[in-house]
Amino acid sequence: MVNYYSADIVMTVSSAPIRQGVVAVNGEGVIEGVYDSHSIPDGVTVKKLAGVLIPGFVNTHCHLELSHMLGKIPQHTGLPIFLSNVIKDRNSTEKNILSAMKKADEMMFKNGIQAVGDHVNSAISASIKEKSKIIYHTFVEVIGINNAELQAKIDHARDIEFHFDADHSSITPHAPYSSTKMMFKAFKKAIAEDNIISIHNQESDEENKLFRYRMGDFLTFYADQGIDMSGFKAQARNSLQSYLPYLPASNKIILVHNTYMSLKDLDFINRMNKKVILCLCPKANLYIENTLPKIPIIEQDNLDITIGTDSLASNDTLDMLEELKTIHAHYPDVDLNKSIRWATLNGAKALGLDADLGSIEVGKTPGLVLLKNMNQLRFTKNVQVERIV
Missing domain, CATH: 3.20.20.140 (Metal-dependent hydrolases)
Known part of the structure; x- marks a missing residue:
């Protein structure tokens, strides 16, 4: 099964950050796809996450x-x-x-x-x-x-x-x-x-x-x-x-x-x-x-x-x-x-x-981590981490 996660910003690390990006990951944790808001496959269910999505x-x-x-x-x-x-x-x-x-x-x-x-x-x-x-x-x-x-x-x-x-x-x-x-x-x-x-x-x-x-x-x-x-x-x-x-x-x-x-x-x-x-x-x-x-x-x-x-x-x-x-x-x-x-x-x-x-790229198993409460992309004391995958 492939799960699709969107975030306010997806930081792949290997390329430019993607606003409203989507990451597809299978049950083994392998990245199946990385999309911007205009290229998401039709008919898939996307779980929306509030924050910045980064690799583990x-x-x-x-x-x-x-x-x-x-x-x-x-x-x-x-x-x-x-x-x-x-x-x-x-x-x-x-x-x-x-x-x-x-x-x-x-x-x-x-x-x-x-x-x-x-x-x-x-x-x-x-x-x-x-x-x-x-x-x-x-x-x-x-x-x-x-x-x-x-x-x-x-x-x-x-x-x-x-x-x-x-x-x-x-x-x-x-x-x-x-x-x-x-x-x-x-x-x-x-x-x-x-x-x-x-x-x-x-x-x-x-x-x-x-x-x-x-x-x-x-x-x-x-x-x-x-x-x-x-x-x-x-x-x-x-x-x-x-x-x-x-x-x-x-x-x-x-x-x-x-x-x-x-x-x-x-x-x-x-x-x-x-x-x-x-x-x-x-x-x-x-x-x-x-x-x-x-x-x-x-x-x-x-x-x-x-x-x-x-x-x-x-x-x-x-x-x-x-x-x-x-x-x-x-x-x-x-x-x-x-x-x-x-x-x-x-x-x-x-x-x-x-x-x-180390980076969110197709074929890798980097884990997915959500940085929550990011205010203007700053690491304030209120920022929290949540493991997604």
Whole structure:
């Protein structure tokens, strides 16, 4: 059976918005047709929806396995203290972790999320993902501070990856502050060209201080964790410029957060000629560091931008609409059409899912999401999301 839905505006994302557009979708969620008001097939019943119809969201960055940590960590601590709290408080019973992940997965689907890029340190989320209505790309994190253990760490990540969908999983360095130069080199040799990389980048200015001057709160974090950093030398440049040369040129590289990324960093990325995508997680940035990336500067660059929610350890919900509202509340001049593309098609491209997701096009299964109470196409606090398909 094919259902026909009309909306005040249909934003296909891949083409111009259609006023009073109509979308035909079959029982399997496949788009059968996209019409303007003059080309609707004769004799069909159209269900009218009040609002803006868009494809399902793609959440490019999450940590589903931290869902049980909702409300456990204080806000505005800064990243090093936040990480210490995660390490200290993340343990719980398997039952509690699974229950929280199931609720978080259902929350994301209800909130219109069609696909998720999810970071893991274990295989505990595999059973949830296998039964989920959401498509997950799982990023298994490699943390390599001790050079003597690098190959063992990579091998362990491969063992974890085995539990997830082979077509939608990859291993990735966790962050520059949890990796060494030798680890990046070993990682580069260990992966194939289709291995998507997703690395936490410049989430805190303390990260840049560490790499530029070998000073700041990360040294205290390492000492508290019993990690010997005596061999680490100041690089006299930001973290991004210190590690990006060691990542492969042929692989997609999603840089997550970018809260303290500078114009010089953006210029450096462009000169490196790598396949870099920038993922923004605004609510998590406010939760941890109480600041946001310089989005007006970032969006002037020629790099693709995507959006993520991060985890319930650093957010009070997993809701892409709330991320969009946050961006537009702080940067009202950001173009709405562009930001919806960040939250849909760009994310699908980043995760290698754009053949099926991210835009309303015939043959795709992107899901359909209705944005209600849109006043003059603005993301006000009154806008709500409703999943249609």
